[in-house]
Amino acid sequence: MLRSMYAGISGMKGMQQKLDVIGNNIANVNTSGYKKGRVTFQDMMSQTVSAAQEPAGNLGGKNPSQVGLGSQLGSIDNIHTQGNRQTTNRPLDLAIEGDGMFAVTEGTETFYTRSGNFYLDQSGAIVNNNGQYLADTDGNNITIPSDAKSFSVQSNGTVSYINDAGNPDEAGTVGLAQFANPAGLEKVGSNMFRMTNNANNGAPDLEAPGTGGRGTMVSGALEMSNVDLGGEFTEMITAQRGFQANTRIITTSDEILQELVNLKR
Known part of the structure; x- marks a missing residue:
């Protein structure tokens, strides 16, 4: 299977978690004393195609070549800023x-x-x-x-x-x-x-x-709550577009696999 397909799946899961946090923030926009949440992400481990090499002989050094395997949840932070x-x-x-x-x-x-x-x-x-x-x-x-x-x-x-x-x-x-x-x-x-x-x-x-x-x-x-509706709706749009982009990765990878299968004909 293509690594990009699994990377897209991990991205979809992350965007769904982000939407869950945003939805909870918006639901509590009028909750007194509520402190909003924030999601951060980090990349997963990368597969090394070729390792780094130091200069040797007549050749200079080489940087490592790595392929990332997707993203994962980094943290869900509680933001304790002052509310109105x-x-x-x-x-x-x-x-x-x-x-x-x-x-x-x-x-x-x-x-x-x-x-x-x-x-x-x-x-x-x-x-x-x-x-x-x-x-x-x-x-x-x-x-x-x-x-x-x-x-x-x-x-x-x-x-x-x-x-x-x-x-x-x-x-x-x-x-x-x-x-x-x-x-x-x-x-x-x-x-x-x-x-x-x-x-x-x-x-x-x-x-x-x-x-x-x-x-x-x-x-x-x-x-009152420290939720900024304008900021939350903006984050919602970026999360939605991020989810759509990751679904496109999966569909594109599927099309490539379909082309490989059709080579047999």
Whole structure:
């Protein structure tokens, strides 16, 4: 069989994977805190027709002659750039301007997210739409007493409220996690990321917004997806054309094989 046919098959598989990632990005264009994916490719091993030779005698050196055997998936990267901010004027909609991620807990497990749409449960604890608790700088839940008359979240993460006596009080400070390699986090769905060994050297410290290189917090706003529709549609077109070009390689190789078969006649 012709090597070009198998190279075309590998190219088709790669373009299909790229379209899968692009489709997921477009599907999440309005998902708060979503971080888009990006596909990179790399060539497969090459078959050496003739090896390199050093200069010898009256002849100079020769470069190697190699035939590539197709392409393969290099990586699917998560791009953690800042998304656009959407104003909601809702006090428990929190956006991070800069680096850092919210930490939410479920039992002994901690997840991380940039989606800041939080709510109060029956006990006054701040939770997300999955019921996971928003962690403070000590990793504990942040709870606003039921008799509080009003509450607000400051840019430094402090959750303050007016108690029953009419005096200001604090419920805690929202903790932000910062990672050495945010792209190393694992997506687990529901706008959540899980720690991996390549994201950070151990569990990250939770510190107040604006400290340790972390961004500030904006109450009454949400960070939206960082997906650029114009860029995604452009990538979709290139992936589609790439897929078509690889199918043409297969059909052309098939025509050549057909000509070889017809030589028998």
